[in-house]
Amino acid sequence: SAGLCSAQQTAEFAAKAKLESVVVLPTYHPAGLYVFLPSVSFPKPIFSKGSSILLLAMHPKRWLCWCNPAFCVWLFVFTSLIKDTTTCESEERLFHKLFSQYNQFIRPVENVSDPVTVYFEVAITQLTNVDEVNQIMETNLWLRHIWNDYKLRWDPREYDSIEFVRVPADKIWKPDIVLYNNAVGDFQVEGKTKALLRYDGMITWTPPAIFKSSCPMDITFFPFDHQNCSLKFGSWTYDKAKIDLLIIGSKVDMNDFWENSEWEIVDASGYKHDIKYNCCEEIYTDITYSFYIRRLPMFYTINLIIPCLFISFLTVLVFYLPSDCGEKVTLCISVLLSLTVFLLVITETIPSTSLVIPLVGEYLLFTMVFVTLSIVITVFVLNIHYRTPTTHEMPKWVKTVFLSLLPKVLLMQRPLEQQKKNISRKSKKGSANMLGKSKHNKQKDTKLHKEQQCHHCDKATELTTTKRRQPSHRSLKWMAEHMEYSPEVKDVISSVQFIAENMRSQNENKEVEDDWKYVAMVIDRVFLWVFIILCVFGTAGLFIQPLIAHT
Template identity: 65%
Template sequence: RGSEAEHRLFERLFQDYNEIIRPVANVSDAVIIQFEVSMSQLVKVDEVNQIMETNLWLKQIWNDYKLKWDPADYDGAEFLRVPAQKIWKPDIVLYNNAMGDFQVDDKTKALVKHTGEVTWIPPAIFKSSCKIDVTYFPFDYQNCTMKFGSWSYDKAKIELVLVGSSMNLKDYWESGEWAIIHAPGYKHDIKYNCCEEIYQDITYSLYIRRLPLFYTINLIIPCLLISFLTVLVFYLPSDCGEKVTLCISVLLSLTVFLLVITETIPSTSLVIPLIGEYLLFTMIFVTLSIVITVFVLNVHYRTPTTHTMPAWVKAVFLHTLPRVMFMARPAGGEGGGADRCSSLIDVSRPLSLSLPLCEKSIKCIKKRKRKEIRLWPGWCGPVVEPQPQNQEVTVRFPIQDDWKYVAMVIDRIFLWVFILVCILGTAGLFLQPLMARDDP
């Protein structure tokens, strides 16, 4: 009997019903539409094309005086579900739709109450235009708006009433990339240039925040490790011959890394993303380390036959800077130690050495672990004639040690400079989103 009652009710309601005419008793009356948007899912945010894709439920409630009945006449039936194509519906559309249909599909059914109240909740997937600012990517916040309103009816024909102060998020399915901070709704009365009437719209401002964990693990931490390897280049001794090799290896690894993540970073020319700035900073960082390493190696392998050490270099790099950076040169390693050993054996003229002087000279030679003059059996005799090549060795080794120490001092300077630049550069880049944060 229930089915028969609903059949009779349906036939009676839609016998002379016209779904094109507004359901008002007087033409001057406006249909009051209670409007609420429920967010089901934030599908995707396309930074390149500046499109936000969402899955929404548009809840619309209005009163249709032609759809009233007495439940007692139809076996107590208080509700009737009817196809949406059969009844009048407000033509609510998304104004800032980027692609697809502007209007929702009417294949879902509407719930009609015996008092004439009609409730229609059609689901729809919208692709709305959204101005994306990727300056602080991947620590960025976005504000995407969705503007809903009637396309045909002005304020005198349809009056929109905003239900609640914000978008309904009770049935929201959490996104793995974005978190919704707030989604307030606003009602506006606007007069467009095309028409004289005033049109109403309800606009939702969707404040979303990107979840940076994925990009932190896969982008930022590898960049930090590469920067740390660049700093270690200046702690590597020049004698090992692997300084330039390490620099080139780091540069190649960074280049390959950049090629891999090119598709991950938003490709836009409007602004440079924060992670792009950091990658550029790291690339410049590594390139400068290669240039400085080549210069340090050039200083390290200088000899008296190619370069003469200026007095200011001795004063700055052998005395002043080591004290500033708390570097202690081993005893006998400075120029003074070389002079003391050289004073024991004067190779500029024939040597006349006694046995005690010979013993002191041998001790000095062992201490420096350098062969300043060649010793033969019976060398500690009354008179020894030095060979010319021995005179060159005596002078060359102390000056070579000074050049090596200068290279070590330069390495130590840039070690601290690069550590400081790495820390300050990293902190300066990634503190920008926190300082520029503007929550709604």
């Protein structure tokens, strides 16, 4: 039922028997022991087609052949179990050999004066959070430690060619590497993960850890800021003479890094430092990784800066609003309240520090000062707009600067000037016509007086002659004083004189009021351009200043 056969004999048997299928499996048992299966009846002739022939050997240089597929599967599982059983026994013997007399508290060096060389590398998988208020950076890291332990070596040939074993980290000696600038939580990683042990004593231990490290924040250019956060690793108790810490590569391993939605890692470099502290005479080695990160400003740009810019430009429109409209001060106060709300929102998102003021805070403060000035200027402009000749007299320098000089500089044209000239001409013509009609009427009155009162004829003639000799531009008042009229005519003349004087006074007052209104409009136009220029340059400075600083 069982026997030894070589690979060549197996091929010859398969060819002679015309087997439907042949499965050949190598055997692994090192002792070369035979394995006897339950008795199987074989039909005769032995090499007929479709026969079931079993040739089994458990020597490494022999082969196993079986023509029945179902039985081959069963046999494969059986031999695998035998192999696994022998491997587990080998690992058990290996663990017993390695750790039966092993002490994990003693440094693995043959000479006590020799240092343990530890290779160290950091791999970052996620930048979890950057807390600007508490100035903490939270990261998810893999810390790779590699060192050699001469007490954990073996010959793979004695243990079924076992070259690697996974051992619990708390069973072996480990370097006590901690994070010096840890802010919250444990300074040292937990030893719950296993280490990979190689047959030559080389140990690779890569525990994952979540660190919350302290990171001083420079918020000068918030939200266009760059931060430089460092992670300082080193042995807490062993100096350089006991542990020689070496860095693997010069960069942080970012092959498994998950991108953060708010921060981008621009650079992450590592450096080795040998430092002598004031407390001790020994030199301690540390490896510091500097994470140069940049904030992605889109969130703050969309939700903070752009609304702030729109509100800032509303301040400009205050000076374009006519002074007759009573909503100028209301608009200014509304803009001021909106900016105050934005400033309160920013205060909750930036660190509480008195060292620097963030750029956005400076911009909002600058805009708030502008809005406050716009309120003051608006009140001043409204005061000028509603001035009258009865309350204020316009100085000559105001007329020169605001009525002649600045309108030309600002390209402002006053269309009422030509209308005033036309109105003045029409007024002169109307006065002349009125004066002519008054003369004609008074001549009739004089003739009537001559007929009724003869003793006044000479006087009337003298007065008429004197009147004709007077220039045509004399007022009606002179005629009323030198002529005698009936009471009805005198009332008419007084009424006409009152109306003329009142109209002239109203026109003069209207001209002065229009001048004051025009001065207010010129002041509004001046501050309109001033605010536009300052808002544009302030906004440009908000975006350009961080670029200049970081280049």
